[in-house]
Amino acid sequence: MTRQAPGPKGEPVLGNARAFQADILQALQRGRREYGDVVRFEGIGPLFPVFFVGHPDGIKEILQDKHRNFPKTPFVSDRWRALVGDGLICSEGELWKRQRRLCQPAFHRRLITSFATGMTEVTAELLDRWEAAARAHREVDVTLDMTRLALSVLGGALFGANWRQDSEVMAHAVEVAIGEAYKKFGKFVSLPEGVPTPANLRFARARKQLDRIIYRVIEDRRADRGPHPDDLLEALMTATEDDGSGMTVEQVRNEVMTFMFGGHETVASGLTWALYLLSRHPEVAARLEAEVDEVLGGRLPGVEDLPRLPYVDRVVRESLRLYPPVSLISRTPLEDDTVQGYDIPKGSMVLLSSFVTHRHPDFWPNPEGFDPDRWIPLGEQGPHRYAWWPFSGGPRKCIGDVFGLQEMKLVLAMMAQRVRVRLAPGHPVIPRPGITLGQEHGVIATVALREKAPPAAPRALAGADSEAIAAAAAAAGCPVHGGGAR
Numbered sequence: 185m186t187r188q189a190p191g192p193k194g195e196p197v198l199g200n201a202r203a204f205q206a207d208i209l210q211a212l213q214r215g216r217r218e219y220g221d222v223v224r225f226e227g228i229g230p231l232f233p234v235f236f237v238g239h240p241d242g243i244k245e246i247l248q249d250k251h252r253n254f255p256k257t258p259f260v261s262d263r264w265r266a267l268v269g270d271g272l273i274c275s276e277g278e279l280w281k282r283q284r285r286l287c288q289p290a291f292h293r294r295l296i297t298s299f300a301t302g303m304t305e306v307t308a309e310l311l312d313r314w315e316a317a318a319r320a321h322r323e324v325d326v327t328l329d330m331t332r333l334a335l336s337v338l339g340g341a342l343f344g345a346n347w348r349q350d351s352e353v354m355a356h357a358v359e360v361a362i363g364e365a366y367k368k369f370g371k372f373v374s375l376p377e378g379v380p381t382p383a384n385l386r387f388a389r390a391r392k393q394l395d396r397i398i399y400r401v402i403e404d405r406r407a408d409r410g411p412h413p414d415d416l417l418e419a420l421m422t423a424t425e426d427d428g429s430g431m432t433v434e435q436v437r438n439e440v441m442t443f444m445f446g447g448h449e450t451v452a453s454g455l456t457w458a459l460y461l462l463s464r465h466p467e468v469a470a471r472l473e474a475e476v477d478e479v480l481g482g483r484l485p486g487v488e489d490l491p492r493l494p495y496v497d498r499v500v501r502e503s504l505r506l507y508p509p510v511s512l513i514s515r516t517p518l519e520d521d522t523v524q525g526y527d528i529p530k531g532s533m534v535l536l537s538s539f540v541t542h543r544h545p546d547f548w549p550n551p552e553g554f555d556p557d558r559w560i561p562l563g564e565q566g567p568h569r570y571a572w573w574p575f576s577g578g579p580r581k582c583i584g585d586v587f588g589l590q591e592m593k594l595v596l597a598m599m600a601q602r603v604r605v606r607l608a609p610g611h612p613v614i615p616r617p618g619i620t621l622g623q624e625h626g627v628i629a630t631v632a633l634r635e636k637a638p639p640a641a642p643r644a645l646a647g648a649d650s651e652a653i654a655a656a657a658a659a660a661g662c663p664v665h666g667g668g669a670r
């Protein structure tokens with residue numbers, strides 16, 4: 185027997201539309217608290233009623249068990265498509281399946297591990313600038329600096345030396361394009377791209393500029409007889425199916441754009457929130473510093489160090505719990521279906537929020553508390569596979585989870601070695617959901633320099649070391665999922 189999900193009626197005529205517009209995450213959170221794990225929100229406009237599913241069992245049903253009937257919501261995918269064409273993030277069906285297979289080699293652990301040097305180099309450069317800011321008593325814009333850091337890391341991983349050559353122009357075009365895309369994503373309705381509004385024109389110009397550079401880099405690479413660099417672009421250009429076919433130039437461009445946009449704001453958001461939480465919890469920051477000092481001394485971390493930095497791992501995991509960068513996703517069933525016994529009519533918008541589920545009191549005691557040690561008894565799996573799902577799950581789970589976690593851990597370990605971030609007094613930090621979970625006014629902070637760390641404790645025995653290296657890839661990866669598409 186199925187039932188209609190309960191939910192708030194909201195205001196007369198408008199229903200819940202204004203509550204969604206004002207603060208959608210709080211509206212969903214309230215809905216779950218007051219009505220339970222499947223909520224039906226009435227409202228005005230073509231998207232309502234909107235369903236919300238907050239229980240890990242329901243999320244598993246949608247993302248994993250019934251994923252074929254729950255593709256991504258078309259109007260959300262269309263907005264991505266304006267930016268990345270038929271890239272992995274918004275394609276469906278056979279095209280998605282083939283592209284996912286062809287993209288998989290780009291996320292091979294060996295390749296991701298090789299990006300660690302780029303990650304630590306970019307971080308060291310930023311830390312030099314932050315040290316100068318600290319000496320000059322200047323504030324730093326953590327949100328902006330993390331965004332630029334993550335873009336630089338991704339640009340290097342995608343294009344190797346070609347990125348260094350074009351980084352300023354490309355970074356600027358990415359910033360403009362994503363800024364405009366943000367505005368579009370923020371609105372339920374926006375004017376079609378063909379209408380020459382100033383915003384549409386800015387967006388089109390930035391996309392054209394990016395296209396010009398990306399197509400040129402691809403063409404140069406094709407014309408060059410080698411040797412070619414070991415980067416994401418090369419992996420995309422050389423990937424083949426069993427029948428020997430690969431991607432067209434346009435498909436390579438689409439996936440490059442997808443990684444560029446899917447893979448830097450997410451990491452930047454995760455890092456910004458982690459630094460914010462550390463600034464609010466000096467006792468956690470102190471333990472993080474103690475661990476990196478003991479294990480690394482003053483030297484740079486590598487992927488092989490990560491298994492010996494369990495506190496770094498717990499801090500990352502716990503901050504992704506409280507502030508998951510992709511805090512809201514949606515699906516739309518092709519046919520009438522049920523979730524946890526409640527009717528979900530075909531064509532409806534179904535929202536899933538890691539931000540809300542990561543605070544579900546049945547799975548997370550003291551849900552709002554920042555407590556990295558809660559992970560000690562839980563282990564990597566957490567209390568339920570879908571109680572912690574910052575990288576989503578099922579076949580459409582994030583392809584860049586290993587990349588993202590590795591970067592977050594290396595960057596945070598290096599920051600803990602050299603600086604302590606202190607939130608600027610009186611600066612409000614309010615979550616703002618967009619493509620990723622940002623902050624209403626960014627995160628502005630001062631930087632305090634740390635004393636130089638003592639030399640590292642002697643490394644573990646040689647045998648244990650090689651075991652650690654063998655275990656490193658696993659520890660750097662998404663703790664919940666394996667590597668490949670399912």
Ligand code: HEM
Binds near residue numbers: 273576583584589
């Ligand atoms: C902390 C960092 C990251 C987080 C939290 C994150 C989160 C997510 C989530 C939740 C999804 C699923 C969206 C949905 O189902 O609607 C996703 C998909 C995706 N992510 Fe990530 N991501 C991160 C880093 C990255 C990186 C570094 C890359 C690439 C370099 C990347 C590329 C992608 C792609 C291509 C997809 C679409 C996969 C598909 O549909 O087959 N992500 N990500």
